[in-house]
Amino acid sequence: MAEHNPAPQIVHSRLDNGMEIVVIPDHRAPVVTHMVWYRNGSADDPPLKSGIAHFLEHLMFKGTAKHPKGQFQQLIADLGGQENAFTSYDYTSYFQRLPREHLATCMEYEADRMRNLVLTDEVVAPERDVVLEERRMRTDSDPQAELSEAVQAALFQHHPYGEPVIGWAHEIETLNRADALAYYQRFYTPENAILIVAGDVTPQEVETLARETYGAIPARGAAPVRTRPQEPPQRAHRLVSLADEKVEQPAFERCYLAPSAVTAPAGEAEALEVMTHVLGGGQTSRLYRTLVHERQVAVAAGAYYMTPSVDMTRLWVYGVPAPSVSLEEFGAAVDAVIADFLKAPVSENELNRSRNRLIADSIYARDNQTSLAHWYGAALACGETVADVAGWAERIEKVTAEDVLRVARRWLDKRSAVTGYLMPQEQAA
Amino acid sequence: MAEHNPAPQIVHSRLDNGMEIVVIPDHRAPVVTHMVWYRNGSADDPPLKSGIAHFLEHLMFKGTAKHPKGQFQQLIADLGGQENAFTSYDYTSYFQRLPREHLATCMEYEADRMRNLVLTDEVVAPERDVVLEERRMRTDSDPQAELSEAVQAALFQHHPYGEPVIGWAHEIETLNRADALAYYQRFYTPENAILIVAGDVTPQEVETLARETYGAIPARGAAPVRTRPQEPPQRAHRLVSLADEKVEQPAFERCYLAPSAVTAPAGEAEALEVMTHVLGGGQTSRLYRTLVHERQVAVAAGAYYMTPSVDMTRLWVYGVPAPSVSLEEFGAAVDAVIADFLKAPVSENELNRSRNRLIADSIYARDNQTSLAHWYGAALACGETVADVAGWAERIEKVTAEDVLRVARRWLDKRSAVTGYLMPQEQAA
Numbered sequence: 049m050a051e052h053n054p055a056p057q058i059v060h061s062r063l064d065n066g067m068e069i070v071v072i073p074d075h076r077a078p079v080v081t082h083m084v085w086y087r088n089g090s091a092d093d094p095p096l097k098s099g100i101a102h103f104l105e106h107l108m109f110k111g112t113a114k115h116p117k118g119q120f121q122q123l124i125a126d127l128g129g130q131e132n133a134f135t136s137y138d139y140t141s142y143f144q145r146l147p148r149e150h151l152a153t154c155m156e157y158e159a160d161r162m163r164n165l166v167l168t169d170e171v172v173a174p175e176r177d178v179v180l181e182e183r184r185m186r187t188d189s190d191p192q193a194e195l196s197e198a199v200q201a202a203l204f205q206h207h208p209y210g211e212p213v214i215g216w217a218h219e220i221e222t223l224n225r226a227d228a229l230a231y232y233q234r235f236y237t238p239e240n241a242i243l244i245v246a247g248d249v250t251p252q253e254v255e256t257l258a259r260e261t262y263g264a265i266p267a268r269g270a271a272p273v274r275t276r277p278q279e280p281p282q283r284a285h286r287l288v289s290l291a292d293e294k295v296e297q298p299a300f301e302r303c304y305l306a307p308s309a310v311t312a313p314a315g316e317a318e319a320l321e322v323m324t325h326v327l328g329g330g331q332t333s334r335l336y337r338t339l340v341h342e343r344q345v346a347v348a349a350g351a352y353y354m355t356p357s358v359d360m361t362r363l364w365v366y367g368v369p370a371p372s373v374s375l376e377e378f379g380a381a382v383d384a385v386i387a388d389f390l391k392a393p394v395s396e397n398e399l400n401r402s403r404n405r406l407i408a409d410s411i412y413a414r415d416n417q418t419s420l421a422h423w424y425g426a427a428l429a430c431g432e433t434v435a436d437v438a439g440w441a442e443r444i445e446k447v448t449a450e451d452v453l454r455v456a457r458r459w460l461d462k463r464s465a466v467t468g469y470l471m472p473q474e475q476a477a
Numbered sequence: 478m479a480e481h482n483p484a485p486q487i488v489h490s491r492l493d494n495g496m497e498i499v500v501i502p503d504h505r506a507p508v509v510t511h512m513v514w515y516r517n518g519s520a521d522d523p524p525l526k527s528g529i530a531h532f533l534e535h536l537m538f539k540g541t542a543k544h545p546k547g548q549f550q551q552l553i554a555d556l557g558g559q560e561n562a563f564t565s566y567d568y569t570s571y572f573q574r575l576p577r578e579h580l581a582t583c584m585e586y587e588a589d590r591m592r593n594l595v596l597t598d599e600v601v602a603p604e605r606d607v608v609l610e611e612r613r614m615r616t617d618s619d620p621q622a623e624l625s626e627a628v629q630a631a632l633f634q635h636h637p638y639g640e641p642v643i644g645w646a647h648e649i650e651t652l653n654r655a656d657a658l659a660y661y662q663r664f665y666t667p668e669n670a671i672l673i674v675a676g677d678v679t680p681q682e683v684e685t686l687a688r689e690t691y692g693a694i695p696a697r698g699a700a701p702v703r704t705r706p707q708e709p710p711q712r713a714h715r716l717v718s719l720a721d722e723k724v725e726q727p728a729f730e731r732c733y734l735a736p737s738a739v740t741a742p743a744g745e746a747e748a749l750e751v752m753t754h755v756l757g758g759g760q761t762s763r764l765y766r767t768l769v770h771e772r773q774v775a776v777a778a779g780a781y782y783m784t785p786s787v788d789m790t791r792l793w794v795y796g797v798p799a800p801s802v803s804l805e806e807f808g809a810a811v812d813a814v815i816a817d818f819l820k821a822p823v824s825e826n827e828l829n830r831s832r833n834r835l836i837a838d839s840i841y842a843r844d845n846q847t848s849l850a851h852w853y854g855a856a857l858a859c860g861e862t863v864a865d866v867a868g869w870a871e872r873i874e875k876v877t878a879e880d881v882l883r884v885a886r887r888w889l890d891k892r893s894a895v896t897g898y899l900m901p902q903e904q905a906a
Contacts, residue, residue, distance in 0.1 A: 095706060096706055098706075195713060198715075202634075206640065211635065218707060275525060277527075283627070284627035285719075286631055286715055288716075289713060290714075
């Protein structure tokens with residue numbers, strides 16, 4: 049295990065206009081990571097406007113009167129910095145990493161586009177075409193992405209997590225300036241935003257700068273409330289099969305409905321993390337050992353749990369069958385591994401290895417300024433607290449083999465799951 | 478074929494407040510069928526309020542200041558009449574059948590509850606419990622209904638036809654007086670209603686009575702516009718499996734996305750009707766002959782096309798496997814029948830038999846005053862015209878074997894379909 053810093057002294061505060069501030073001091077290098085997280089993602093897209101959260105993320109790069117298009121990006125580039133933005137189901141976020149002395153400038157620019165974004169038809173219409181092309185490239189030309197989209201749509205009968213983050217093409221096509229403006233005005237407000245600054249700064253510096261920049265934006269009122277349709281109980285397994293001539297290697301995915309760190313009772317999300325790791329984390333996991341090494345029916349197999357989520361989330365089991373193994377045979381082999389897994393508590397050895405590995409991974413993440421800032425941002429945007437994140441490793445330590453068995457039996461339930469088959473064209477015929 | 482009346486002289490008009498009137502004279506007996514159709518069904522339920530269209534249907538029986546609860550029903554019963562109400566995806570309708578001399582009274586009562594429904598907490602809260610119990614009885618205790626609900630939810634990734642008409646229990650539980658009142662005020666308006674009167678009346682009589690009753694209700698403005706999320710293209714087959722100890726006989730259903738009489742290009746819905754009949758209408762159909770008689774893998778098999786629908790609709794193929802035939806084997810047998818069906822045009826004999834049978838059925842329906850009124854009401858509520866309905870048989874006559882093959886090849890596509898398996902508990906284990 050690498051040496052690591054002690055847990056950083058994180059300071060969490062709030063501006064008068066409602067904007068949250070989280071400062072994560074890290075003085076190892078004279079750089080800062082600056083992030084603004086908005087508590088709105090694709091699951092908050094209004095009816096008939098799927099994709100608008102992601103579309104706004106694009107439009108946020110179109111400039112203001114003070115800083116026309118490209119100026120912010122040029123600044124970051126000139127300073128040797130990095131920047132990015134991403135939209136997920138529950139949040140949209142913008143980040144820059146740059147030398148510490150330019151933090152004030154960066155904040156001034158980011159605050160400016162929170163308030164003064166220029167949205168004209170000249171800007172909106174061409175960017176809509178860019179997004180449509182992005183969808184064509186990343187989803188509609190990629191059978192794996194198409195399958196995942198169909199699996200999510202089948203998993204969520206009612207909750208908007210069943211809608212793709214990028215939106216459905218026929219609705220993206222209709223997004224216009226009025227939609228973008230209404231969305232921007234509703235969600236891009238200080239009450240709805242979280243500022244995360246990690247790096248070579250003090251909380252006092254950050255708060256002073258934040259007051260001068262973000263603090264100058266008037267509050268609009270209460271933050272938007274997320275009122276989303278929730279999933280009804282599920283009782284039927286769904287199998288989604290997609291065949292495409294572009295597929296060279298068949299693939300298997302199983303997506304289970306599962307509680308998130310926000311919705312689960314105390315300890316259950318942590319037990320799910322450990323459970324997922326024992327089952328499918330790395331080459332010592334049950335799935336990998338059994339399917340790849342012992343039975344040799346797979347060339348890859350694993351599991352993944354998507355923990356930060358405002359509402360019910362998903363837990364995946366996935367794999368690639370060995371040549372000559374059909375997807376049906378592979379699925380039966382996965383089911384057998386899981387049936388065996390549900391029979392008895394995991395061994396002390398498995399439990400310790402997974403808990404240690406998860407904690408070590410979190411220490412590596414903590415060691416990286418940007419990934420730590422990202423961790424806090426995503427968690428807070430989904431409704432967790434700074435204390436929740438800070439206490440995560442301690443809670444993972446406490447997970448027992450009985451906890452793991454209990455959540456496995458409760459949630460590895462095919463009745464609230466979807467299986468996806470990705471198939472070459474000839475296999476479907 | 479039974480003797481039948483000539484096509485009735487249907488008169489279609491509109492009151493000043495926007496309410497449509499359709500009169501279908503039928504003088505064989507001194508009775509009338511009186512129906513009011515509202516152009517709102519479950520697919521128009523607002524977000525988080527699934528089930529409210531159906532809930533309002535219940536509440537419409539709760540009385541007004543002038544005619545308290547039960548009085549309307551007592552009146553119909555005293556007159557030896559019948560009444561009913563139903564909610565579908567696209568409409569809600571109310572009907573009475575009674576002696577012709579009481580039509581004026583009936584219209585007075587129906588117009589009264591279009592405008593003056595009393596919605597107090599005392600009325601709304603207990604009725605919500607009635608609906609929840611209805612859901613528990615009809616859906617949650619009936620595995621076939623649960624499967625159908627899950628199949629629809631999987632078929633529609635985005636369109637609200639994926640939501641059950643009765644609503645999801647956890648949302649029905651939240652429906653309150655304010656929701657009901659807002660819904661009533663939005664949708665129970667003359668602009669949104671269609672009056673259908675069939676029976677021993679003249680159009681002049683009906684219009685005079687309608688002006689005095691419904692015509693006294695002021696227009697509220699424009700009729701509500703249906704702006705519903707539409708389905709994206711589909712490329713993945715979905716298989717939904719539900720196992721329950723209450724299941725004694727396994728069952729198979731396949732639900733294809735298909736255009737409706739409203740959304741299809743000219744002639745396509747008619748070709749789909751003929752195609753569905755050749756494939757699965759009755760014991761001479763391809764499915765029944767092949768699966769029940771020849772291969773003896775089924776005890777039942779058929780197909781059904783749900784034609785009147787505002788948006789994309791569904792076409793079902795269904796069956797019950799013979800004992801010892803698994804659902805997988807049965808599904809493969811269905812697929813083989815369909816693959817054969819797509820190879821060549823249907824025979825002249827099959828084509829003629831199906832066209833004749835569909836037309837004969839429509840003549841029987843026309844012969845029944847209530848079913849004819851229902852036909853017109855559902856069609857008009859979904860956006861068809863009186864001329865569309867009146868010309869239906871003539872269009873069916875024109876369907877060719879090539880038309881049938883073309884729509885079969887286009888729409889019997891598993892990539893835009895869901896298969897449902899209903900299984901006894903032991904079969905799933």
